Amino acid sequence: MTFIDDILNYDSLSIVGLQKNTGKTVSLNYVLDRLPVERKRIAVTSIGIDGETTDQVTRTQKPEIYLRQGMYFGTSEMHYRQKRIVSELIDVSDENTSLGRVVTAKALTGGKILLSGPSSSSGLKRWMKDMHRVGIELVIIDGALSRMSLASPAVSQSMILATGAAYSTNMNTLVQQTAFVVDLIKIPLTEEANLNLLMPIEKGVWYIDDEGALHELSHISSLSQDFRFEGMDRCKILYVAGALVDGFLEKVRKNPKLKTCELVVRDFTKIFVSPQQYRLFLKAGGVIHVLQKSKLIAVTVNPTSPLGVTLDSDTLCGRLSKAIQLPVYDLMKNSADEPSASPVWN
Amino acid sequence: MELRDHIESPCGLRYVFEQLELQAGYTRRWMLDMPMMRTGEEIAQSYEVLRQFVRFVEEVDTPYINTLQFRLQGLKDIRTTIKNLGQQAVLDDIELFEVKHLAILAVDVAERMKAHGLDKAIAVPDLNEVITILDPDGLKMATFYVYDSYCQELRDLRAQMRQNPSRQEELLAECAEIEEGVRRDLSKQLVPFAKALEEAQIAMAKIDMNLAKALQIKQLGLCFPTISADDISRYEAMFHPQVKDALAQRKRAFQPVSLTFGQKPTLITGANMGGKTVVLKTLTLCQYLFQYGFGIPAQSADIAVKDEVFFCIGDEQSIEKGLSSFAAEMKNIDAVIKASRENRKIVALIDEPARTWCRPW
Numbered sequence: 252m253t254f255i256d257d258i259l260n261y262d263s264l265s266i267v268g269l270q271k272n273t274g275k276t277v278s279l280n281y282v283l284d285r286l287p288v289e290r291k292r293i294a295v296t297s298i299g300i301d302g303e304t305t306d307q308v309t310r311t312q313k314p315e316i317y318l319r320q321g322m323y324f325g326t327s328e329m330h331y332r333q334k335r336i337v338s339e340l341i342d343v344s345d346e347n348t349s350l351g352r353v354v355t356a357k358a359l360t361g362g363k364i365l366l367s368g369p370s371s372s373s374g375l376k377r378w379m380k381d382m383h384r385v386g387i388e389l390v391i392i393d394g395a396l397s398r399m400s401l402a403s404p405a406v407s408q409s410m411i412l413a414t415g416a417a418y419s420t421n422m423n424t425l426v427q428q429t430a431f432v433v434d435l436i437k438i439p440l441t442e443e444a445n446l447n448l449l450m451p452i453e454k455g456v457w458y459i460d461d462e463g464a465l466h467e468l469s470h471i472s473s474l475s476q477d478f479r480f481e482g483m484d485r486c487k488i489l490y491v492a493g494a495l496v497d498g499f500l501e502k503v504r505k506n507p508k509l510k511t512c513e514l515v516v517r518d519f520t521k522i523f524v525s526p527q528q529y530r531l532f533l534k535a536g537g538v539i540h541v542l543q544k545s546k547l548i549a550v551t552v553n554p555t556s557p558l559g560v561t562l563d564s565d566t567l568c569g570r571l572s573k574a575i576q577l578p579v580y581d582l583m584k585n586s587a588d589e590p591s592a593s594p595v596w597n
Numbered sequence: 598m599e600l601r602d603h604i605e606s607p608c609g610l611r612y613v614f615e616q617l618e619l620q621a622g623y624t625r626r627w628m629l630d631m632p633m634m635r636t637g638e639e640i641a642q643s644y645e646v647l648r649q650f651v652r653f654v655e656e657v658d659t660p661y662i663n664t665l666q667f668r669l670q671g672l673k674d675i676r677t678t679i680k681n682l683g684q685q686a687v688l689d690d691i692e693l694f695e696v697k698h699l700a701i702l703a704v705d706v707a708e709r710m711k712a713h714g715l716d717k718a719i720a721v722p723d724l725n726e727v728i729t730i731l732d733p734d735g736l737k738m739a740t741f742y743v744y745d746s747y748c749q750e751l752r753d754l755r756a757q758m759r760q761n762p763s764r765q766e767e768l769l770a771e772c773a774e775i776e777e778g779v780r781r782d783l784s785k786q787l788v789p790f791a792k793a794l795e796e797a798q799i800a801m802a803k804i805d806m807n808l809a810k811a812l813q814i815k816q817l818g819l820c821f822p823t824i825s826a827d828d829i830s831r832y833e834a835m836f837h838p839q840v841k842d843a844l845a846q847r848k849r850a851f852q853p854v855s856l857t858f859g860q861k862p863t864l865i866t867g868a869n870m871g872g873k874t875v876v877l878k879t880l881t882l883c884q885y886l887f888q889y890g891f892g893i894p895a896q897s898a899d900i901a902v903k904d905e906v907f908f909c910i911g912d913e914q915s916i917e918k919g920l921s922s923f924a925a926e927m928k929n930i931d932a933v934i935k936a937s938r939e940n941r942k943i944v945a946l947i948d949e950p951a952r953t954w955c956r957p958w
Contacts, residue, residue, distance in 0.1 A: 320759075328691055335769055337755060339742040340694040343673065345622060354691060359742065360758055362765060 254411075254549040254578075255285045258389070261546065263379060263407040265392040269432060272417035274553030274583060279393050280317055281551075281582045282411070286389070288321045294355070294382045296325035296368030297393035298375060315363040316393075322358050323387060325368040325378055327351045336362030342381065346374045353378060366393060375406055403520040404543035412436070414571075415553030420560040422567060429550070430574040431526045435519040436547045441488070441540035449490050449515060450542055458512075459488040480506055490515045497528045504532050518543040551580045598905075600889055601629040607910050608881035612839040613891065616817070617809040621672035623798070624805040633888045637824045637902050643890035644821055646718045646803075650811035651821075653713050662808070665709055669805045671702050671739075675798065683791040687777070688784045694741035696787060696794060697731040700724035701739045703797040706804060719807070721800040722793040730786050743776040747783075751775045810891055819892025825901040828942075829859040830884075835895035837879040853896070854879070874910070877946045881908040884944055907933045907945040922953045 258264050266282070268275035279295075286293055295318065318324055318336065326334075328343075328351030338356040346353040348370045355378075358364075369375040379390045392407055412432065419425040440446070448465055449457070456468045466483070480486075480502070486509060491499065495516050503509050514532075516522055518541050522529075532539070552571065554562040564581045572579040604611050619625050634640045654662065675695040682688060688696065707721035728737070733746040745752035751772060758768045813819065817838050825831070834853035841851040854876055865873050883893050887900045909929040920928065933945040 331691065332689060335766065337742065337758070337769075337772070339740050340690060341740045343691060343694060343698070345673070356742075357740075360755065360765065361762060 253285070254580075255282065257546075257548045258282065258286070258409060259291065261407075261409040262383065262388060263390045263392070264409045264411065264548070265394045265407040265545070266411045266413065267394045268413040269429065270415070270418040272553065272557045273413040273415040274551055275393065275413045276316060277553065277582050278411055278413050278551045279391070282391065283317065283319060283322070288319050291389055292323070292387045293389045293391065294323035294325065294387045295366065295391045295393070296353075296375075296378065297366035298368060298370060299393075316366055318358045318361060318364050320358055320361045323355060323382070324358065324364060324366060325353050325355045325382075326365065327367040328354055330365040330367050331356065334362075334364055336360050336364060341385070344378065344381070346378060355382070368392075372403075372406060379406070404518045404541075404545040407545055409546040409548050410436070411549050411551060412547060413551045413553065416556035416560055416562050417553065420556050420558070420562065422562055422570065425562075425567070426570050426574050427526065429571060431529070433547065433550065433575040433577070434529075435522050436545070438519055438539055438541045438544070440544050441513070441515050441542060445488055445490075445515065445540075446542055449492075452490065452492050454492050457490045457492070458483050458486040459490070460485040461487050480508065484508055486512045488513050488515055491521070492517060493521065495522045495524060497524050500524050500528050500532050504535050504537060510536070513538045513540060515540050515542065517541065518545075547577070549580055550575060550577055551582050553583060554581060555583070598633055599629065600631050600633070603633065603885055603889075603906075604629065606881065606885065606908055608878045608885065608908055609837060609839045610882060610885050613813075613882065613886060616838070617806075617813055618666070619809050620666050620669035620805050621802065623672055623674040624669075624802040624809075626674065627799065627802040628806055631889065633885075634890065635888070635902065635904055640888065640890060640902060641824055647807055647810055647814075647890060647892075648821060649715055649718045650807040651814055653715060654808070654811045654815060656713065662812075665706070665808065668702060668705055668709075669801065669808070671698065672798070672801050672805065673698070675699055676795070679791055679795050679798070682784065682787055682794070685788055686784065687781045688787070689780065690742060693731060693780065693783060696727065697741050698739045699794060699798060700727035700731070701737070703801065704728060706801055710804065715804075719800050719803050721804075722796050724790065724793060724797055727787065727790050727794070730783060743779045747779045748775055751779070814892035817892070817894065819894055820897055822887055822893045822895075822898040822900045825899045827859075828901045829857060829899075830880075830901045830944075831857045831897075831899040832880075832883065832895050833897040835879055835883060835893075835898065837875055837882060838894050840875055840878075841894075856880070874948050877908070877910075877948050880944075881906060881946050901944075902942070903944045904941045905936055905943045907936070907943060907947075909933070909945070909947045909950070923951070926951065926953070 264282070266275055266279050283295065295316075323341070324338075327348050330350060331354045337359040339359055340354060340356045342355040344353045344355070346369050348367060350367050353369050353374070369378050375392065382390050390407075412429075414425065414429045416425070419428060441449075444463070445459065448459065457465060458468065459465055460483075462485075468480070468483070489503065489509065489512050491514070503514060514537065516539065550571065552564070552567055554564045554567050564584050568579045568581055600614075604614060619628075634643065673695060678688065678692040678695050681692065682696070703721050703724045707716065707723065710716045710719065710721060731741060732738075733744050743751065745755060754768050754772050754775070758765050758772075833855045835856065836851050836853045844851050852872070854872070856876065865876060867873055879894070883895065883898065883900065884903065884906050886893055887898075888902070888906070893900070907929065909926060930947065930950060933943070933947070936943045937945075
């Protein structure tokens with residue numbers, strides 16, 4: 252069983268790369284090539300431009316996106332006019348991008364396509380809703396980590412993470428950093444009662460006391476340097492709706508009153524702390540949970556960096572797999588359906 | 598002057614406008630570009646259409662209205678495409694899709710209007726022929742591409758393409774040429790319908806607007822006004838929807854006001870916090886709503902048609918023009934006096950004139 256079967260359990264999938272040239276498009280093509288398009292209605296879009304032949308930044312060769320007959324896709328007017336496949340238009344939306352409106356079409360022949368879909372997260376959500384409304388069963392979003400909020404659990408149910416030598420050519424660093432992101436993605440959900448209470452809150456810092464009552468702290472931003480925790484002796488759950496940063500996490504860790512309280516953030520894309528601070532927090536007995544979580548389906552690696560450095564694929568996959576306790580795939584090397592390395596469970 | 602110019606009036610016109618359940622963004626833009634009606638006939642006619650929509654809303658059930666609203670959400674602004682068509686340009690796939698989409702929508706909406714006898718009130722041009730041109734297989738689906746059925750050669754090439762994906766690039770180039778020919782031919786056939794397409798788009802915006810106004814009348818408890826024959830405006834139990842809503846939130850009720858005024862000056866006086874300003878705001882709002890054909894927030898209203906509405910609230914500083922509150926107010930009042938000297942029919946609602954003026958002694 253490969254991770255392709257896993258994908259079919261969800262109605263949305265985002266593919267995010269930790270960096271450019273980590274093999275995101277290869278992962279996307281791999282997935283598109285293997286999904287059962289005959290029995291599942293699938294739509295693909297991108298939150299940037301994707302499928303161009305040369306990278307706009309590094310000028311390196313890029314794989315193009317290959318759509319199979321019967322797939323639906325969302326792209327901008329400009330790229331639709333440049334398409335090199337036969338396709339049938341099914342919608343022209345009011346969603347504007349710098350390359351024109353987002354149009355949706357069905358591929359009537361297989362072929363290469365440039366994807367450039369909605370560029371805001373609300374636009375993307377609207378597009379996905381429209382797709383599900385017309386009977387699409389699986390929406391795939393080609394994303395970017397630099398714009399991870401667009402691939403956040405608020406938008407898609409499952410994700411594939413692409414990493415590789417482009418992120419760091421030092422294998423230790425690469426494994427550690429990737430493992431850290433995976434740790435964040437895997438942060439468990441908070442209790443259901445808290446979910447319902449906290450979900451509608453989109454800004455500020457709040458806490459729930461031991462009687463289950465919700466209070467807002469008078470300070471608006473968790474980014475503020477002189478953030479103080481006052482009058483919250485009975486705090487059970489501390490909720491940060493916005494970004495979680497180092498300074499704030501450190502204060503929580505050092506505050507004896509907050510020793511037993513659970514820290515809740517909206518989703519992992521809101522966490523902007525360094526691995527060191529995060530580990531110190533956990534080591535001191537800190538507990539962190541999220542309101543929204545997406546299922547990490549697979550981690551893929553590209554051992555070659557655009558600068559020409561190639562790491563040893565087997566070693567990289569093996570070490571990474573051990574660190575994250577998940578199968579890791581080098582899709583460039585193996586088109587075989589077996590993971591390049593599975594974790595050694597111990 | 599258009600709705601766009603009046604919408605920010607401090608009388609609260611925007612509040613009422615924003616409460617309309619318009620389905621299409623195009624309707625909203627079209628309404629903002631609507632000039633203010635200045636004759637009794639025009640206004641009477643628009644209320645006659647609206648009356649039919651109120652009857653329609655009362656007749657049919659909610660799911661039917663929801664379906665119609667859902668359809669109207671599909672109304673897009675394709676003026677550029679229609680203009681290109683009018684100039685005999687060759688339309689591309691996206692533009693042809695837009696035309697087909699509009700035509701299918703128009704035929705669907707027209708049928709619904711006819712079924713309820715509303716086709717006389719707002720006529721949607723018949724665009725069945727447009728659909729026939731753009732739907733060679735008779736699928737009646739709002740999708741488009743240069744269909745195989747347009748050309749046997751295209752069909753053969755595409756069949757080859759599916760069999761030999763390796764030759765796709767080369768075959769696509771051949772297809773592209775044929776497709777362009779088909780588009781040229783289609784565009785030519787569509788040119789005579791440019792005007793009808795434009796009319797259909799506007800007709801659907803009108804339907805969207807009237808439906809929204811009719812629902813608003815029911816929702817806010819508004820009334821249909823009569824047009825005053827003697828230039829005297831009479832209001833029974835008028836209210837301000839925004840103030841009423843704000844009070845309702847605090848579990849308090851709005852005290853409706855009845856008022857009659859003619860061409861002679863009318864002075865409103867009373868205790869502080871007695872609601873004088875709210876009366877002026879409500880009167881201004883009602884006048885605008887009347888001249889833009891909305892339901893009126895009152896039990897009954899008999900309103901005189903005016904050429905222009907002035908609302909001088911007295912606290913509008915004009916920083917850009919470098920005017921103080923007092924100077925800005927005097928400018929406004931000056932405009933009122935000039936307009937009245939020119940014998941134009943105006944209504945001027947002035948709140949505490951010269952309140953910011955201070956005695957020097």
